[in-house]
Amino acid sequence: MDRNIVRLRERLAPLGVTLRPHLKTAKSVEVAQRVMGTPEGPATVSTLKEAEFFANAGVRDIIYAVGIAPWKLAKVIELRRRGVDLAVVLDTVEQAEAVAASSREAGDAIPALIEIDCDGHRSGVLPTDKDRLIEIGRVLESGGALRGVLTHAGGSYAARGEEALRRCAEEERRSVVDAAIILRDAGLPCPVVSIGSTPTAHHAMDLTGVTEVRAGVFVFFDLVMAGIGICRIDDIALSVLGTVIGHQRDKGWIVIDAGWMAMSQDRGTSKQAVNQGYGIVCDAGGRPYDDLILSDTNQEHGIIMVRPGSNASLPDLKIGDRVRVLPNHACATGAQHRSYHVVHGDSDIVQAKWQRFGGW
Amino acid sequence: MDRNIVRLRERLAPLGVTLRPHLKTAKSVEVAQRVMGTPEGPATVSTLKEAEFFANAGVRDIIYAVGIAPWKLAKVIELRRRGVDLAVVLDTVEQAEAVAASSREAGDAIPALIEIDCDGHRSGVLPTDKDRLIEIGRVLESGGALRGVLTHAGGSYAARGEEALRRCAEEERRSVVDAAIILRDAGLPCPVVSIGSTPTAHHAMDLTGVTEVRAGVFVFFDLVMAGIGICRIDDIALSVLGTVIGHQRDKGWIVIDAGWMAMSQDRGTSKQAVNQGYGIVCDAGGRPYDDLILSDTNQEHGIIMVRPGSNASLPDLKIGDRVRVLPNHACATGAQHRSYHVVHGDSDIVQAKWQRFGGW
Numbered sequence: 001m002d003r004n005i006v007r008l009r010e011r012l013a014p015l016g017v018t019l020r021p022h023l024k025t026a027k028s029v030e031v032a033q034r035v036m037g038t039p040e041g042p043a044t045v046s047t048l049k050e051a052e053f054f055a056n057a058g059v060r061d062i063i064y065a066v067g068i069a070p071w072k073l074a075k076v077i078e079l080r081r082r083g084v085d086l087a088v089v090l091d092t093v094e095q096a097e098a099v100a101a102s103s104r105e106a107g108d109a110i111p112a113l114i115e116i117d118c119d120g121h122r123s124g125v126l127p128t129d130k131d132r133l134i135e136i137g138r139v140l141e142s143g144g145a146l147r148g149v150l151t152h153a154g155g156s157y158a159a160r161g162e163e164a165l166r167r168c169a170e171e172e173r174r175s176v177v178d179a180a181i182i183l184r185d186a187g188l189p190c191p192v193v194s195i196g197s198t199p200t201a202h203h204a205m206d207l208t209g210v211t212e213v214r215a216g217v218f219v220f221f222d223l224v225m226a227g228i229g230i231c232r233i234d235d236i237a238l239s240v241l242g243t244v245i246g247h248q249r250d251k252g253w254i255v256i257d258a259g260w261m262a263m264s265q266d267r268g269t270s271k272q273a274v275n276q277g278y279g280i281v282c283d284a285g286g287r288p289y290d291d292l293i294l295s296d297t298n299q300e301h302g303i304i305m306v307r308p309g310s311n312a313s314l315p316d317l318k319i320g321d322r323v324r325v326l327p328n329h330a331c332a333t334g335a336q337h338r339s340y341h342v343v344h345g346d347s348d349i350v351q352a353k354w355q356r357f358g359g360w
Numbered sequence: 361m362d363r364n365i366v367r368l369r370e371r372l373a374p375l376g377v378t379l380r381p382h383l384k385t386a387k388s389v390e391v392a393q394r395v396m397g398t399p400e401g402p403a404t405v406s407t408l409k410e411a412e413f414f415a416n417a418g419v420r421d422i423i424y425a426v427g428i429a430p431w432k433l434a435k436v437i438e439l440r441r442r443g444v445d446l447a448v449v450l451d452t453v454e455q456a457e458a459v460a461a462s463s464r465e466a467g468d469a470i471p472a473l474i475e476i477d478c479d480g481h482r483s484g485v486l487p488t489d490k491d492r493l494i495e496i497g498r499v500l501e502s503g504g505a506l507r508g509v510l511t512h513a514g515g516s517y518a519a520r521g522e523e524a525l526r527r528c529a530e531e532e533r534r535s536v537v538d539a540a541i542i543l544r545d546a547g548l549p550c551p552v553v554s555i556g557s558t559p560t561a562h563h564a565m566d567l568t569g570v571t572e573v574r575a576g577v578f579v580f581f582d583l584v585m586a587g588i589g590i591c592r593i594d595d596i597a598l599s600v601l602g603t604v605i606g607h608q609r610d611k612g613w614i615v616i617d618a619g620w621m622a623m624s625q626d627r628g629t630s631k632q633a634v635n636q637g638y639g640i641v642c643d644a645g646g647r648p649y650d651d652l653i654l655s656d657t658n659q660e661h662g663i664i665m666v667r668p669g670s671n672a673s674l675p676d677l678k679i680g681d682r683v684r685v686l687p688n689h690a691c692a693t694g695a696q697h698r699s700y701h702v703v704h705g706d707s708d709i710v711q712a713k714w715q716r717f718g719g720w
Contacts (some may be wrong), residue, residue: 024659046621048659066660067605068618070680091606094679121604122661124366124617154658245427246451246483257426257485261695262407262720265625298514299384299691300406300426301482319454320430331659335621336695337720360622 005035008218011239015207017108020194022042022216024142025331030354031058035219038292042216044196048075049360051278055084063087063176063194065150065214067115067123069334070098077106087111087147091125096136099234100143102311104176111147112140113192114183117165118175119155119168130182130344137188139208141212142350148192149179152214156199157228165228177209202230227272233280233288238334239324242302242339244317254317258325278302279325285346286324289315294325361579362599367396368561368578375567378556380404382576383449383640385691388700390714395579403464404556404574406416408435409720415444423509423554425574427475427483430458437466447471447507451485455495460503471507472500473552474543478535479515479528483500487535490542507538508552512574512628516559517588520633525588528562532557537569562590583640587632591639593648598694599684601644601701604677611677614664619657619684638662639685645706646684647677654685682708702719 012019021035024046026325030194032054036043041061051062052075060083063077079086090096103110114136117124123256125132136152142298150322153172159165172195180190195207196214207213220238230356242258258280268278277293291310302325306312317323327333332342335358342352372379381395381446392414398401398424401421405411411422412435420443423435428448439446450456450472463470474496477484485492500506513532519525532555540550555567556574567573580598589655602618620638629636637653641664651670656663666672677683687693694700695718702712 029387067615069603069605069617071603092679095605098680117608120611122658122663124607244430245429245430245455248477248483251480256426258694259431260626265627265692266620267625298482303482319452320458332620337717358696 001031002034002132004218004221004231004235004237006043011202012213015204017207017210018042018212020047020196020212020214022065022196022214024048025216025219025358027358028354029054029357030352031151031219032057032059042212044216047360048072051079051084053357055079059084061085062091062146063113063150063221065089065152066110066221067091068095069094070102073102073110076110077102077108080108080110081125083250085111086252087113088149089113089115090136091117091123093132093135093139096139096144100139103144109143109145111145112149113150113194114179116144116149116151116176116179118151118172121154122152124151125179127178128181131221133182134186134188137183137186141188146183146188148190148194148211149176149183150192150194151176152193153197153200153232154196154197154292157224159199159228162203162229163197165203166205169204170206172197172200173204173207173210175350180209195276198225199228217330220334222330222333224268224272225326227274227276229270234324236326238330239282239286239326240279240333242311242323242325244319244321244323246319252314254314256293256302256323257300258302258305259300261299262336263294263302263325263327264329264336265297266327266329266332268327268328274329279327282319282324282326284322284324284348287346288326361391362394364578364581364591364595364597368478368575370480371562373520373673375564377567379572380556380572380574381579382406382556383392383410383414385576386694386716387656387718388714388716389414390712391421391579392417397660402572404576408432409433409437411444411446411719413717414443415439419444421445423449423473423510425449425512427451428455428459428472433458437462437468440468440470445471447473449473449475449510450496451475453492453495453499454502455533456499460499461478463504464473469505471505472509473507473554474539474681475534476509476511476531476539478511478513482512482685484690485539487538487542488712492541493542494546494548497543500633501548504549506548507545508550508554508571509536509543510552510554511536513555513557513560514703516557517584519559519588522563522589523562525559526565529560530566532560533564533567534571543591558585559590559606569633580689580694582693583636583686583688584628584632587629587634587636593686597684598690599642599646599686600639600693602683602685604679604683606679611673612665614674616662616664616683617660618654619659619661620646621659623654623657623662623685623687624696625657625685626687626689626692628671628688636688639687642684642686644682644684645709648686702715
């Protein structure tokens with residue numbers, strides 16, 4: 001984890017941008033303290049529960065990066081009154097009007113970033129939709145505060161190869177920079193130009209015009225990121241410890257007590273070149289067995305098999321033996337647990353237990 | 361929920377078996393109190409954390425229905441010393457030897473059920489594997505206590521149609537009854553003959569030789585169960601409340617603030633006749649919109665679309681409007697939340713908040 005953090009920091013520094021890590025992956029104060037530039041931030045969150053939790057832990061510079069619902073503005077104002085520079089994100093005139101109205105009522109200009117749609121994968125205003133951008137900006141300036149523009153290249157998760165990833169990163173950059181120019185040309189302020197996804201953060205060659213980069217899953221990495229080529233298997237800093245509880249030798253199965261409740265049901269590698277099932281199986285020290293995957297799960301049962309087509313043989317695992325399973329998607333697997341048991345390298349000595357929170 | 365519980369109780373009573381509900385679905389004391397026959401049980405759990413949690417709430421008759429790992433026996437003994445009749449499940453001689461050794465050491469005969477493989481879907485001894493059954497039984501009687509046999513017709517989730525489901529139920533019954541006969545013929549005790557899955561519990565026509573039925577998801581039901589034909593959509597007693605946070609009108613999308621973190625990534629209906637995406641979208645009162653599904657999710661974003669091929673039109677949902685999403689799999693969706701907000705019928709007044717626990 002420490003190595004993953006240093007890697008992205010060192011990559012972004014010469015590009016002249018700030019790292020605003022997304023804390024939704026780990027949802028842990030101890031991880032946040034290690035991944036943020038300072039104890040006060042900056043940070044990105046995906047729920048107001050996260051904003052509140054990290055505010056209680058001293059974080060003071062937060063973007064809540066999921067489109068704001070009007071009824072949530074009361075909580076935004078409450079957190080801002082406690083001294084947190086909490087900004088919201090939106091992509092409609094209706095939301096901007098709600099932010100303006102709440103800001104006027106509270107006597108506090110809530111800062112908002114306009115979400116830009118850089119690749120059609122989810123939300124946001126198209127960077128070519130000049131009228132809507134300017135209208136949202138003007139409504140915000142009438143009540144709240146236009147903090148800037150923000151985008152997320154979620155489409156980069158489907159990109160394959162260095163060149164495609166660099167292209168995603170450049171499209172992500174260009175879309176927000178174009179939007180920022182439209183707003184500034186209309187006489188509106190746009191101090192923040194925010195981009196971010198773990199794949200593009202690791203592939204951008206030029207970030208001219210961008211002020212900050214958000215990324216989340218890089219802190220742990222996972223098999224989806226390894227499948228895209230952003231990290232090596234050895235960089236994955238999160239695993240689930242399970243115990244062998246049975247065999248079905250004629251089927252080539254080893255049964256463990258870690259099922260989807262422990263792994264999540266994320267099958268993010270199933271559309272990649274190598275389908276890792278529910279995860280790669282390692283020994284207790286984290287060394288992957290040859291072609292061994294968690295091929296199927298029930299709630300508290302996992303079935304380990306040799307990958308189809310492989311000549312590898314099943315390791316001689318006995319009832320009670322421990323294995324570690326590397327996850328497809330760290331955000332999803334982490335969410336199934338209430339705490340992290342911190343180990344160093346291949347040691348099984350638990351150095352610390354870090355609480356994780358959840359809910360909304 | 362109350363109706364679902366009454367339905368299964370009334371179905372099983374004339375078949376002469378006890379309902380031993382599986383508490384892994386709800387993981388809530390309030391739900392357990394409603395679904396169990398008495399405040400003390402009987403109950404089934406999938407983790408020792410559940411056993412401990414429900415023991416603290418007064419439950420005294422529990423089967424931990426996932427194959428036992430030897431290192432977990434210390435916790436089993438601890439709970440038994442607190443007056444809980446906690447039984448374990450196993451399918452290997454090695455596990456039986458561990459139970460026998462721990463029992464002798466503790467001076468407490470830990471009761472164990474031998475898991476029987478009725479349909480090849482996961483764990484268990486084949487009911488035809490006479491030698492292994494008797495060997496496990498004898499080892500248990502040398503130290504622990506042979507409580508009986510247990511099976512789970514997990515294969516019934518893939519069955520389609522009344523006749524196939526009745527056949528699954530009969531195979532489930534026959535496999536454990538056959539195993540019980542083998543043990544008794546060898547002079548071994550076999551007081552408990554335990555079967556259970558929600559589909560077979562609702563389709564068994566005859567349960568001769570069976571003493572108890574386990575089932576879990578029937579308490580809430582879900583879209584997978586509706587797809588198999590075990591319940592109607594209207595019986596589903598669990599939903600996720602979300603808020604509209606955006607539109608992508610040209611794509612026919614409505615964006616809500618409930619993604620996979622709120623729904624889980626269970627796509628259990630994707631292999632059924634009707635793929636419900638991540639869930640069926642209803643109004644805030646729980647009435648399904650015509651052919652409207654949660655078609656895609658990110659961590660905290662959900663994308664609502666009209667089902668492909670449907671002529672239905674997108675409802676006129678505005679920013680801030682609330683919707684309810686019915687889940688594919690109640691066990692998985694419940695696990696993403698820390699509490700249940702209890703409502704009656706289509707009212708949105710929260711009558712109670714029931715805590716849910718998780719972890720291991």
